[in-house]
Structures are given as C-alpha cells and as structure tokens.
Amino acid sequence: MRLRTGWLEVLFWSVLAAGYVLWPSQLPFASQVLIAGLFALSYDLILGYAGILSLGHAAYFGVGAYAAGLLAAHGWGEPISGLVAAGLVAGLAGLVTSPLVVRGTDLTRLMITTGLGLLLFELANRLGAITGGVDGLQGVEMQPLLGAWRFDIYGRTAYGYVLAVVFVLFLAARRLVRSPFGLSLRGIRGNPGRMRAIGCRVDLHLAAVYAFAAAYAGVAGALLSQTTQFVGLDVLSFSRSAELLVMLIVGGAGLLYGGFVGAAVFMIAHHYLSSLDPVYWQFWLGAGLVIIVLLGRDGILGFFHRRRSSAASAP
Amino acid sequence: MTGGHGNAGVEEESVHVGKTVGRAEDVVKVGMIAEMSGPFAETGRQMVNGAKAYQKVYGDSAGGRKVELIVRDSTGPAPEVAKRLAQELLVNDKVDFLAGFGLTPNALAVAPLATEMKKPMIVMNAATSVITLKSPYIARVSFTLAQVAAPLGTWAAKNGIRKVYTLVADYGPGIDAETAFKKAFIAGGGEIVGEVRTPLRNVEFAPYLQRIKDARPEAVFIFLPVGEQPVAFMKGFSERELDKAGIRLIATGDVTEDGQLEAMGETPLGVVTTHHYSAAHDSAQNRTFLKAFAEVAGSDFKPNFMAVGAWDGMAAIYEAIRRNGNGPIDGDRALATLKGLKLDSPRGPIMIDPETRDVVQTVYVRRVQKRGGRVFNVEFEQFPSVKDPGK
Numbered sequence: 061m062r063l064r065t066g067w068l069e070v071l072f073w074s075v076l077a078a079g080y081v082l083w084p085s086q087l088p089f090a091s092q093v094l095i096a097g098l099f100a101l102s103y104d105l106i107l108g109y110a111g112i113l114s115l116g117h118a119a120y121f122g123v124g125a126y127a128a129g130l131l132a133a134h135g136w137g138e139p140i141s142g143l144v145a146a147g148l149v150a151g152l153a154g155l156v157t158s159p160l161v162v163r164g165t166d167l168t169r170l171m172i173t174t175g176l177g178l179l180l181f182e183l184a185n186r187l188g189a190i191t192g193g194v195d196g197l198q199g200v201e202m203q204p205l206l207g208a209w210r211f212d213i214y215g216r217t218a219y220g221y222v223l224a225v226v227f228v229l230f231l232a233a234r235r236l237v238r239s240p241f242g243l244s245l246r247g248i249r250g251n252p253g254r255m256r257a258i259g260c261r262v263d264l265h266l267a268a269v270y271a272f273a274a275a276y277a278g279v280a281g282a283l284l285s286q287t288t289q290f291v292g293l294d295v296l297s298f299s300r301s302a303e304l305l306v307m308l309i310v311g312g313a314g315l316l317y318g319g320f321v322g323a324a325v326f327m328i329a330h331h332y333l334s335s336l337d338p339v340y341w342q343f344w345l346g347a348g349l350v351i352i353v354l355l356g357r358d359g360i361l362g363f364f365h366r367r368r369s370s371a372a373s374a375p
Numbered sequence: 376m377t378g379g380h381g382n383a384g385v386e387e388e389s390v391h392v393g394k395t396v397g398r399a400e401d402v403v404k405v406g407m408i409a410e411m412s413g414p415f416a417e418t419g420r421q422m423v424n425g426a427k428a429y430q431k432v433y434g435d436s437a438g439g440r441k442v443e444l445i446v447r448d449s450t451g452p453a454p455e456v457a458k459r460l461a462q463e464l465l466v467n468d469k470v471d472f473l474a475g476f477g478l479t480p481n482a483l484a485v486a487p488l489a490t491e492m493k494k495p496m497i498v499m500n501a502a503t504s505v506i507t508l509k510s511p512y513i514a515r516v517s518f519t520l521a522q523v524a525a526p527l528g529t530w531a532a533k534n535g536i537r538k539v540y541t542l543v544a545d546y547g548p549g550i551d552a553e554t555a556f557k558k559a560f561i562a563g564g565g566e567i568v569g570e571v572r573t574p575l576r577n578v579e580f581a582p583y584l585q586r587i588k589d590a591r592p593e594a595v596f597i598f599l600p601v602g603e604q605p606v607a608f609m610k611g612f613s614e615r616e617l618d619k620a621g622i623r624l625i626a627t628g629d630v631t632e633d634g635q636l637e638a639m640g641e642t643p644l645g646v647v648t649t650h651h652y653s654a655a656h657d658s659a660q661n662r663t664f665l666k667a668f669a670e671v672a673g674s675d676f677k678p679n680f681m682a683v684g685a686w687d688g689m690a691a692i693y694e695a696i697r698r699n700g701n702g703p704i705d706g707d708r709a710l711a712t713l714k715g716l717k718l719d720s721p722r723g724p725i726m727i728d729p730e731t732r733d734v735v736q737t738v739y740v741r742r743v744q745k746r747g748g749r750v751f752n753v754e755f756e757q758f759p760s761v762k763d764p765g766k
Contacts, residue, residue: 194575
C-alpha cells in the first residue's frame with residue numbers, strides 16, 4: 061500500500077495541467093470535475109480511511125459554498141482568503157457535529173449524517189433572506205485572482221485556480237494518510253475495539269479526521285461558488301451526498317485517487333449521455349454504474365490495483 | 376410573425392444570397408436549457424415540444440437561415456449545471472440565442488453570461504419577477520406570478536369575496552404571488568384572515584387544510600408549482616370537505632394547468648383561476664398550436680402554458696433573426712427587435728414591454744368546467760394588457 065511517487069501519479073497531474081491544450085473548450089466542465097474530485101477525496105478520508113459511512117457530506121460542501129458565496133456577495137471578493145475562510149468555517153462545522161457522528165455504528169451514522177444534511181438544507185431554505193432560498197444567492201462577484209487574472213467565460217482562470225488548490229490539498233491529504241495518524245485511522249477502520257485496547261483514543265482520531273474532511277468539503281464547495289459565481293440551494297441537497305458516495309465507490313475507496321477517477325467517470329458519463337439523450341440518459345447512467353460495480357467490487361482503481369498486485373505476486 | 380410575411384420578398388433574396396448551404400452563418404443556433412429529467416422533467420418536455428411544434432408549423436428556417444435547436448438538460452433546480460451548460464453552448468456550440476429556463480434559479484445563474492457575451496436570452500417559463508432585471512439581454516415571453524395573481528385579487532374583491540386565507544409554496548414565485556394577490560385584494564376592500572407558506576418539497580397538506588377550515592374564510596387563495604402538489608391539495612380539499620363548508624377555492628392557473636387537469640377528478644370543477652393561457656382559448660392560432668403539438672408530442676401528452684411559452688419564444692427568435700439581416704446575429708439588434716415586439720400567441724395577443732423586456736398580456740379569469748365530457752379552464756372575464764406589477 062505504501063506507494064512512492066510513481067510515474068502514474070506524475071502522469072495524472074501532468075495530464076490535468078495540460079488540460080489547457082488537451083481540452084481547451086471543456087475547461088468549465090473540467091473544473092467542476094476537479095471540484096467533485098476534491099469533494100470525493102474529502103469523503104475518501106472519512107470513508108476509505110476511517111470507515112465513517114455518511115450520507116450527509118454535502119452539508120459541509122454547502123457550508124463552504126455559502127460561506128464563500130456570502131463573503132463575495134457582501135463585498136469580500138478576494139478569492140484566496142475567501143476560500144481559506146470557507147474551509148475554516150466548514151471545518152468548524154465538522155468539528156462541532158463530529159461528536160454526533162463518530163459514536164455509533166454504520167447505521168446510526170447513516171441516519172445522523174442524513175439528518176444533519178436535511179436539517180442544513182431546510183435551514184438554508186428557511187433563511188431565504190440570507191441565502192436567497194430556493195432562488196439561489198445573487199450577486200456573488202469575484203475579484204481577479206491574485207489581482208491579475210479575471211474569472212473569464214472560457215473558464216481559463218477558474219481551471220488553473222481549481223487545479224492549483226486541488227493539487228495542494230491533495231498533497232496534504234497524501235501526507236496525512238501516510239503519517240502515523242493515517243495509519244491509526246486505518247487501524248480504527250479495521251478494528252476499533254482493538255485500537256482502543258492498545259491505547260488509541262479512537263473518538264478523538266475520528267473527530268479530527270472528520271473535521272479535516274469537512275474543511276476539504278468546504279473548500280470544494282467554496283471553489284464551486286467562486287468559479288460559478290452563484291450559490292444554489294442544491295449545494296446542500298441529499299442527491300449531492302448520494303452521488304458522492306456513488307462516485308467514490310465507482311472510483312474505489314481508500315486509494316486517494318479513487319475519488320478523482322470516480323468523479324471523472326461519473327460526470328463525463330452524465331455529461332455525454334445527457335447530451336446524447338436529454339430525456340432518458342439516467343437509464344444508461346444507471347446501467348453503467350451497475351456494470352462497473354459488478355465488474356470490480358472495489359471500483360475502477362481497486363480493479364487495476366488488484367490486477368497489479370496479483371501480477372506482482374505471480375512469479 | 377406579424378410583419379414576417381410583409382417582407383417575404385427580402386427573405387427570398389437572402390435565400391439566394393446564402394445558397395451555399397452549410398456555411399456557419401447560414402445556421403442560427405438556439406441553445407435551449409430545460410429541465411428534461413428529474414422531478415421537473417414535465418417542464419422541459421413541455422417546452423421542447425412547444426418549440427418543436429412551432430418549427431413544425433413555421434418551418435425550420437427564418438429569414439432564409441436554418442434555425443437549429445440544441446437542447447441541454449439542466450436536470451432540475453441546478454444553477455451550476457445550467458450555468459456550465461450555458462457556457463458550453465456559448466463557447467463551444469457558439470449559439471446565437473439562449474432559451475428555455477423552466478426554473479428561476481437556473482435563469483438567474485445564466486443571466487450574467489448573457490450580459491458578458493451579449494447574447495439574447497429568451498426566458499420561456501421561469502416566472503419570478505426579478506429575472507428580467509438581471510441582464511439587459513433577457514426578454515421574457517411567459518408570465519410572472521405577480522402578473523396573474525394581482526388580477527385575481529381585484530376580481531375576488533369585486534365579486535363579493537371578503538375574507539380570504541392564502542396558501543403559497545415557499546419560494547420566489549410563491550412569495551410573488553402572495554404579495555401581488557394580497558395587495559390587489561386589500562386595495563379592493565378584502566381582508567386576509569390567515570396566510571401560510573408551505574415547503575417546496577415533501578409537503579403534507581392535511582394540517583394546513585384543517586387550519587384553513589377552522590379559520591372559516593370565504594375563499595382560500597393558493598399558488599403551488601405545477602406537478603404533484605396541486606393534485607395532492609385538491610384531494611385533501613375534498614376529503615376534508617372544505618367545499619361543503621362553503622369555502623371557495625381560487626388560485627393562479629398553475630394549479631389547474633391543462634396538462635394535469637383531468638387527473639384531478641371532479642374536485643376542481645368550479646374553481647376560479649387567473650392565468651394567461653388555457654387550452655380552451657378560442658382562436659385560430661390556438662387551434663394551430665394544439666394540432667401541431669399533438670403531432671409532435673402525441674395526443675396523450677397535453678400541452679400547457681409552458682409549451683405556449685416555448686412556442687412564443689421561438690416566434691420571437693424567428694422574428695429577431697428575420698430582422699437581423701445577413702450578418703452574424705447581433706445581440707443588441709436582436710434586443711432592439713424584441714423590445715416592443717408584438718406576437719399573435721395561442722394565448723391571445725402579447726407584447727414584450729420595451730422598458731422592462733417582460734411580457735405584457737391579457738390575463739383571463741377562468742372557471743373549471745366540463746365541456747363535451749372533458750374538463751377545461753373556460754375563460755369568462757379578462758384583464759387586458761397587464762404588466763408585471765412586481766417591478
């Protein structure tokens with residue numbers, strides 16, 4: 061499991077950086093895929109590494125989205141500080157709610173996270189005077205990035221901005237999961253009782269990673285509001301949490317890159333199928349998902365991962 | 376359409392000039408963003424079929440140029456999807472017009488792009504007042520909730536209804552409807568004895584209905600979005616016997632829209648609503664529309680006001696193309712055409728207000744009645760040239 065920086069990793073990020081040349085006309089879409097990938101990475105931290113099953117992760121995505129959106133709508137349009145602030149707010153929200161989530165079993169966690177997600181959705185809906193309610197938050201205007209690059213309609217600035225943020229956060233997450241802290245998280249996922257017995261403070265560990273992942277989700281949400289310059293109520297929707305779970309499972313949980321692969325596969329399939337057949341595309345999407353999960357239970361990356369390890373152990 | 380035939384000679388000429396078919400400038404692209412899947416799929420299907428019906432009757436070219444409709448699915452109230460689709464339509468497909476928009480958040484998210492790219496954006500349905508204020512390139516051909524709700528307030532006050540309880544869905548259009556109705560009704564001497572806003576999703580009407588019954592109003596005014604809610608409300612209304620308690624039901628036309636009216640059974644009979652379009656509207660243009668829609672969508676799929684919005688949107692786009700001349704479509708010129716444009720719509724005459732770019736139209740008072748075994752919204756009174764009072 062302990063991978064060094066492989067050529068595949070270098071290739072992965074080089075291809076993304078070459079996006080300006082490879083898919084110049086698809087930059088807005090590519091930005092949204094990266095944002096979904098970051099969001100899935102945040103979910104991977106709690107599900108893939110710490111084993112916390114959640115159906116309300118969009119809550120933190122939404123908190124970050126509204127935090128960044130509200131800052132910009134009230135005159136604080138500087139993107140980077142807005143992004144940091146949104147991440148902190150979402151992280152705080154994660155920390156505050158973590159005691160509710162980390163105790164209990166999978167089923168309780170599912171119920172509680174779903175409940176939290178619905179609560180926040182209704183709260184944002186109720187507070188229409190602040191959030192814009194169902195009509196969405198208006199007047200999100202971003203200043204140029206670093207005072208130099210305006211957010212343009214072709215999505216060039218947005219893509220570079222998103223890619224840079226995602227890359228930095230990815231490095232940090234990679235560092236985190238390979239640290240002793242990350243190892244103990246995996247231990248907790250494997251057997252929390254035994255971890256407790258060897259003196260690991262399980263709840264504290266889980267709370268910490270939950271807050272950390274919430275901050276990541278918040279940054280992903282903030283990136284979405286800053287690059288689209290709009291915040292809709294759907295950032296908090298249940299379907300966003302559910303799709304997130306699908307993306308991560310399709311890509312492969314516990315492998316860091318699984319979220320990005322899953323987000324890309326899910327969104328590209330969604331994108332092309334819905335342009336080909338605007339009415340019945342969901343049928344094809346559903347069929348594709350079932351096939352992917354049937355073929356490899358650990359998702360796309362898990363499938364290749366297994367093949368590689370079995371090839372390595374064969375001779 | 377009006378005036379379109381007058382310069383037929385000019386059109387003939389431009390056909391010859393641009394005879395090398397297939398050149399980019401001979402094709403005008405209309406990027407239509409509509410809700411084709413999810414809970415609001417009905418909206419999108421109505422709009423796309425309405426637009427196709429228009430093309431069936433008037434051909435797929437205007438001013439000698441082929442008009443290509445590109446449909447994209449916004450999947451529901453998903454502003455970031457709508458915005459991205461608009462970006463792609465503008466940058467990759469190089470569309471000349473943006474059109475569609477069933478839901479307010481989607482229209483609002485796209486508005487800044489229309490401004491930035493100077494492309495006309497034709498709102499075919501989304502009905503919150505503020506939309507047209509968000510970009511000088513937006514023109515709306517549908518309606519606003521305030522526009523149809525205010526005349527109902529006036530009508531109710533004039534026709535002996537004194538005490539009204541209001542119930543609206545808790546979002547932009549609902550609040551617009553409530554505000555406009557109340558204002559007109561109170562101005563006419565009426566009294567609001569209670570008001571409630573219901574959530575947009577997962578609503579259970581029983582407790583609200585009981586509360587309304589206990590308040591003993593003479594009538595209850597409602598606005599609910601097209602879909603399952605009006606059906607559920609109607610069902611509860613008769614189950615709780617509000618009708619037998621002498622409470623009348625008045626509403627905006629969304630509640631008894633033509634597409635679902637027959638699914639509501641007997642309850643809506645006698646309900647008075649105000650709206651801009653009824654399938655029972657008696658005009659040659661409406662008959663043409665109904666016939667074409669049935670040919671495009673099949674006779675099981677009943678058109679409603681959303682399909683009419685798309686039909687009129689296409690009519691406006693065709694006229695803008697005709698008056699553009701041969702060059703690339705110029706957004707400012709298209710807007711100049713749209714401002715003050717008069718159309719002979721299936722709903723009756725409409726005009727796009729030169730100042731607000733919002734539609735000005737006749738609002739009809741209708742009663743749900745049976746006609747030849749089928750249920751219709753039968754128009755019996757009208758308020759001509761109503762502007763959106765929400766601005």
